[in-house]
Amino acid sequence: METERYIRITNLCMLFFRAEGIAFSLYDEQDACQLQYPAEPQRSTAALFAARDPARTLDICTSPSHASYASIRVKGGWRIVIGPVYNARLNESLVDAFMAENQIPAAQRRAAGTILEAAPNLSLLEFFDKAAYLYYCMDGEILDPAVYFDLTTDRDSFTVGRDAAESLLERKENEKFHNTYQWELMYYDLIQQGDPERLMAFLMQDGSARLSRGTMAETPLRQAKNIFIGGITKIGMLAAVPAGLDPELTYQLIDSYVLDCERAATVPEIDRLQVSAALDFCRRIGELRLPAGISREVYTCMSYVRNHVNTPLSLDDVAAVIGRSVSYTGNLFKKETGKTLGNYITECRLEEAKSLLHYTDMTLAEISSYLCFSSQSYFQNVFKKEYGVTPMQYRRQHHTES
Numbered sequence: 001m002e003t004e005r006y007i008r009i010t011n012l013c014m015l016f017f018r019a020e021g022i023a024f025s026l027y028d029e030q031d032a033c034q035l036q037y038p039a040e041p042q043r044s045t046a047a048l049f050a051a052r053d054p055a056r057t058l059d060i061c062t063s064p065s066h067a068s069y070a071s072i073r074v075k076g077g078w079r080i081v082i083g084p085v086y087n088a089r090l091n092e093s094l095v096d097a098f099m100a101e102n103q104i105p106a107a108q109r110r111a112a113g114t115i116l117e118a119a120p121n122l123s124l125l126e127f128f129d130k131a132a133y134l135y136y137c138m139d140g141e142i143l144d145p146a147v148y149f150d151l152t153t154d155r156d157s158f159t160v161g162r163d164a165a166e167s168l169l170e171r172k173e174n175e176k177f178h179n180t181y182q183w184e185l186m187y188y189d190l191i192q193q194g195d196p197e198r199l200m201a202f203l204m205q206d207g208s209a210r211l212s213r214g215t216m217a218e219t220p221l222r223q224a225k226n227i228f229i230g231g232i233t234k235i236g237m238l239a240a241v242p243a244g245l246d247p248e249l250t251y252q253l254i255d256s257y258v259l260d261c262e263r264a265a266t267v268p269e270i271d272r273l274q275v276s277a278a279l280d281f282c283r284r285i286g287e288l289r290l291p292a293g294i295s296r297e298v299y300t301c302m303s304y305v306r307n308h309v310n311t312p313l314s315l316d317d318v319a320a321v322i323g324r325s326v327s328y329t330g331n332l333f334k335k336e337t338g339k340t341l342g343n344y345i346t347e348c349r350l351e352e353a354k355s356l357l358h359y360t361d362m363t364l365a366e367i368s369s370y371l372c373f374s375s376q377s378y379f380q381n382v383f384k385k386e387y388g389v390t391p392m393q394y395r396r397q398h399h400t401e402s
Contacts, residue, residue: 005076009138010035011247012237013080016134018251019233021118022082029077038115041108044101045069045081058131058143060124065097068124070131074138082134085119085127137237184234187278191239194286196279203275224270228261231274235281243285246307253281256359297322298336301329305345309352312372313345349373350386357395364391 013024017037025045026035036043048061049071059071067084074080086094095113098104104112122130132143190199232254240250257277264270287306291299304321305313318341319329333341349371356367365376373379383391 005078006034008242009074009078009080011241012134012137013037014247015233015237015241015250015254016082016137018254019230019237020130021120022085022130023115023119025081027079027081031079038111040111041099041102041104041115044103045083046079049081058128058135060128060131063101065094065101067094067098068122068127070127072131072135072138074135080134080138082131083119084116085122086116087121087123089121090116188234188238191235191278191282192243192285194243194282194284194289196282196286199279199282203278220267221265221270224267225261225264228270228274229258232257232261232277235278240281240285244288245281245285249284253277253284260359294336295332297324297329298333301333301341302337302344305341306348309345309349310370310372315341318345346382347386350383353379353383353391354387354394357391358398367391 009026013026013035014037016022017024023043024037025033025043027046028034031046033046036045048063048069049059052059052061052071054073056071057073060068061071062068063084065084067086069081069083072080072082084098090113095109095116098116099106099109099112102112136142186202190202193199236250236254240253241247257273260273261270264273288303294302300322301318304318308317315326315330319326322329324332330341333339333344337344339347353367353371356362356370362370364380368376368379371379373382380391383394387394389397
């Protein structure tokens, strides 16, 4: 098993589930199930495609309960099956049929219902879009539904209707249903490069460009929120995780920004939040890069400190990471960064404190304890010395700006 490839695929699948609510199963080259999420109840998704063409990159079928599933083959021999989704309201009959075709025992009815409740109601074309998007995230290749489907021909288990085909062609001709792929690819690539200044220059240059402005809701505010949620998830899938940002941190940031989005009362607030979120991810990714003049040993120390700001770090802990003595590590760190290792630890804790003040409702006492400051008063003093404002003043200023 290619460990790195497996981790990347599972991380992207988890982000996809968090964004779309669609369950998934991951199979290896031998079609053995390596991961199914949610784990319970177990589902027989592979059997649905047993008699179908195994060479198809993306295949969609409908089960006897009228649930749609998509099989996506990605590089390395892996296969992802997503589903079920329905193009109908959930009812007890659907739950019964779903349980019967997957041989789910009655004791797991609640778990089965949870999977179906989380899944969106999608038309076939909408489901294809979701599956093609996941495939693009995995392998960077675009599947065009107008080419992939023969829009005038019935398939084994579905037909793409005339209205859907006409809608698709109209959107393509008008080029107004989404940004061009080129714009979006450039946008996510700039975030992944970790250069906030270049990203901001790009956004300022093309201020009219918007992410996914298709019709997704009945009101402008709900529309903007839905677009934001989709966009922030794409940043995680296409930029943050592939660039090496910790997946758990990525999930936390996405959740935090989604909460901020849901609290927003106007579309301009959401537009500002979208730019702030992109720049935040870009900055965090940039911090992962090996800076000029910084050795691998010192960079390893810096990364360790950034990822352990909520633990009682000591100089011995950091030196042990690179297998060096405290004196050697401290001298090398000071030589390359111009600051002591102790000062860098405090600096990273203060940066994390800003994030917690910005995005959470944690009290100063909770933040001080979480970041292992010796006391709340010490935390407040070093914060004001570093930034010129108290922690509470910083929090109020942020809320005023957003």
